[in-house]
Amino acid sequence: MNIYCKRSIVKLIVFLYLRMTEQGHRVENMNYCYFESPVGKLLLTGNKLLENLYFPLGKTRVEPGKDWTYNPEKFMDIILQLEAYFKGELTRFDLELSITGTDFQKKVWQELVKIPYGETIFYGELAKRVANPKASRAVGMANGKNPIPIIIPCHRVIGKDGSLTGFGGGLNVKKRLLYLEKKYKKQ
Numbered sequence: 413m414n415i416y417c418k419r420s421i422v423k424l425i426v427f428l429y430l431r432m433t434e435q436g437h438r439v440e441n442m443n444y445c446y447f448e449s450p451v452g453k454l455l456l457t458g459n460k461l462l463e464n465l466y467f468p469l470g471k472t473r474v475e476p477g478k479d480w481t482y483n484p485e486k487f488m489d490i491i492l493q494l495e496a497y498f499k500g501e502l503t504r505f506d507l508e509l510s511i512t513g514t515d516f517q518k519k520v521w522q523e524l525v526k527i528p529y530g531e532t533i534f535y536g537e538l539a540k541r542v543a544n545p546k547a548s549r550a551v552g553m554a555n556g557k558n559p560i561p562i563i564i565p566c567h568r569v570i571g572k573d574g575s576l577t578g579f580g581g582g583l584n585v586k587k588r589l590l591y592l593e594k595k596y597k598k599q
Contacts, residue, residue, distance in 0.1 A: 444476045445484035447491055450498050450592065451585045454562075456487045461510040464559045467581030472561075490563075497562070500596025503529035505563045513557060516542075520554035527568040530597030532590065534572045556580065562589065 442463075447454045452468040455476070466474045476482070484491070489507065496502035504525075511518060523541045527533055533541075535548040535555070542551065551569075556578055558566040567589045571577040579586035 442477060442480040443483040443486045444480050445482060445487045445491075447487075447494055449494065451581065451588050454494070456490060458486070458510060461508050462487070462490055462560060462563070463510045463512070465561055465563060467561070467585060470580050470582040470585065472580035494562070498592070500592070503597075507563060509560055509563070511559060511564075513554075513559070516550065517554040517557055520551055521558055521564050521566075524555070524558070524564050524566055524568070527565055529565075530593040532568050532570045535569055535577075536572055538569055552578065568593075 441459070442457050443459060444455060444457045447456060454468070455464075455466040455474060456462060457464045457466070457474075457476075457480070464474075466472055493502055493505050493507060497505070511521065513521065519542050520538065523538060526541075535552050536545070538555070539545050539547045539551045544550070555566045555569055558564050558580075561567065561580060567579060567586045576583050576586050576590075
C-alpha cells in the first residue's frame with residue numbers, strides 16, 4: 413500500500429468519525445444489557461442514559477458491538493419499570509433518556525408519550541398533533557426511527573383503517589403490545 417493510499421484511508425476514518433459524532437452517534441464505549449420480556453429478549457443500550465431499545469427480531473435487530481460493556485446495573489431502573497409495564501402495573505414510564513434525532517422526529521416522539529396507555533391513534537391524528545396535518549408519511553417515518561420503542565410508545569399509532577402498520581420489532585410484537593395494554597387497562 414503506498415503512502416497516498418494510507419493517507420486516504422486515514423482521512424476517510426477521520427471524516428467518518430467526525431460525521432458520526434456530528435450526527436449524534438456515540439463513539440465511546442457503549443453499555444448494554446438484555447431484558448427478557450413477553451415479546452422477546454430486548455437489548456438495552458446507552459452510556460449515561462438509555463439511548464436505544466432493540467427487539468430480537470425485525471428490521472431494528474442489533475447485536476452488541478465487540479467493544480460494548482455488559483453492564484446490567486446501569487439499566488436497573490429501566491428494567492424495573494419494564495417489568496412493571498409488562499405486568500400491567502405501570503402505564504407511563506418515568507425515565508431520563510438520551511435521544512438523538514432531528515427536531516421533527518423529537519417533536520413526534522414527544523407526542524407519542526402523550527398517547528394514553530391502552531389507546532391508539534391514527535398517523536393522521538399524530539400529524540395534526542405536531543401541527544402538520546398533511547405530514548402523515550413524515551410522521552410515519554419519524555415513528556419508524558424511534559430509538560426507544562415501548563418506552564416511547566410508537567406501537568400505539570395505527571393506520572387510518574385501523575390496521576396495524578409498520579413496526580421495527582415486527583407486526584406480531586406490535587399486536588402483542590397493544591393486546592397487553594388493552595387487557596390490563598380493562599382490569
